[in-house]
Amino acid sequence: MFSKTCTYGIKATLFIAQKAQLDERVSLKEIATAIDSPVAFTAKILQVLAKEHIINSIKGPKGGFEIAKAQLPNITIKQVVKAIDGDSLFNGCALGLQECNEKAPCPMHDNFVSIRDQLNETLASSNLLQVAADLNQGRTVLKR
Amino acid sequence: MFSKTCTYGIKATLFIAQKAQLDERVSLKEIATAIDSPVAFTAKILQVLAKEHIINSIKGPKGGFEIAKAQLPNITIKQVVKAIDGDSLFNGCALGLQECNEKAPCPMHDNFVSIRDQLNETLASSNLLQVAADLNQGRTVLKR
DNA sequence: TTAATTTCGGATAAATTTGTCCGAAATAAA
DNA sequence: TTTATTTCGGACAAATTTATCCGAAATTAA
Structure with a gap:
């Protein structure tokens, strides 16, 4: 997936968000451990x-990563996924066809409409x- | 995905199925081209x-791959996916946690129930x- | 039986993803 | 200003996935 x-x-984003809610900034090491x-x-x-x-980075002593508390309700998991994996999960053909649309659909095209809708939503x-x-x-929890 | x-x-499975419906056996080369x-x-x-x-293979001249016509309605795409990618898509944690269940769920656990249900169905x-x-x-279509 | 055809299976290689190392740049505090 | 701390960014390395090559085995037909 x-x-x-x-x-x-x-x-990582979720951990930074968790601490942002408590007005805490976290370091790379803390994130990797968490x-x-x-x-x-x-x-x-x-x-x-x-x-x-999606996050802010601050260099130097007492630096680290944070998210503005007020931004928390505006950032979605979909944004994070698109930033890293691109939007092929949301828009690409399930079978990897370059051209796959209503006019010339792959055999899975119709089946995937509901899956994609659910993913997006x-x-x-x-x-x-x-x-x-x-x-x-x-x-x-974030680990184990 | x-x-x-x-x-x-x-x-490949779908192409073999397509030809199976016409009682035709196909070779590796034909499949790769198709x-x-x-x-x-x-x-x-x-x-x-x-x-x-999931398919039958036949060696030698006039050999190739086929699926018994009567089996076509009994084989699902899910079976093919499980045979190749395993069942992590259907059962694994979306965030890759080894232990992720109702007692100690990852932050995406509940959100993914509906996605997983849709995928399975x-x-x-x-x-x-x-x-x-x-x-x-x-x-x-199968290519382009 | 021989020859031709086709899949099987092991070794190897290329490409991509995942992961490491380390000096540079920025910045806070002494 | 100096030192310590932390992220940045480039080069490199390991692991995994994707892909190739080729002889072996099976099978059909001459």
């Missing part, structure tokens, strides 16, 4: 997310505030 | 499908007879 890189990216990911590789992914303005409506709240209440 | 290997596997895939790599995938009893109910018919009627 998602690339490994993307799962790291989602988990989500159980390779440190240097996680740094690369965070750079991408920062460039896409679910990931576009899951915002960081909601998910961060679940994490802070201990209802959900 | 699916690995590239899996898209080849699905397309679905626009690398010949030798396709051979490997067909071996897997044959071992999983759609892929488990799409059988080869139906899809082969669409192909033979020229309603759908």
Whole structure:
């Protein structure tokens, strides 16, 4: 479904969101520990997310990563996935055909309409505030 | 969503099904041409499908691959996907957690229930007879 | 029986994804 | 200003996925 890189990216974003709700900024090391990911590789992914303005990065002592608290309800998981894996999951042909549309559909085209709709609806409506709240209440976990 | 290997596997299976409906057996070369895939790599995938009893392979002159016509309605796309990509798409955690369940769910766990249900329902109910018919009627295509 | 055809299966190679290393740049605090 | 800390970014390396090559085995037909 998602690339490994993307799962790291989602988990990192959610951890930053969790701490953002508590007005805390987190470092690369803290993130990698919290989500159980390779440190240097996680740094690369965070750079991408920062460039896409999904998170903010601050250099220097006391630096780290954060998300403006007020932005939490406006950022969706779909945005994170698109930033890392692109939008092929949401728009590409399930069988990888370059040209696949109503006029010349692949054999799975019609079947995938409902799956895609569900994916879009679910990931576009899951915002960081909601998910961060679940994490802070201990209802959900980021590793194991 | 699916690995590239899996898209080849699905397309190959559908092409064999299409010809099975016409009582025709097809060769590796014909399959690779029909679905626009690398010949030798396709051979490997067909071996897997044959071992999983999704298709039959016949060696020697006039040999090739086929599916018993009577089996077409009993084989689903889900079976093909499971044979090649395993069942992580249907059962694994979306964020890759080893342990992710109702007691200790990942932050996406609840959101993914509906997506997973839709995937299961759609892929488990799409059988080869139906899809082969669409192909033979020229309603759908396997390449481009 | 021989020759031709086709899949099987193992070794190997290329491409992509995942992961590491390390110096550079920025910045906070002494 | 200097030092310590933290992210940035480029080069490199390992692991995995995708793809190729080729002889072996099976089978059909001459």
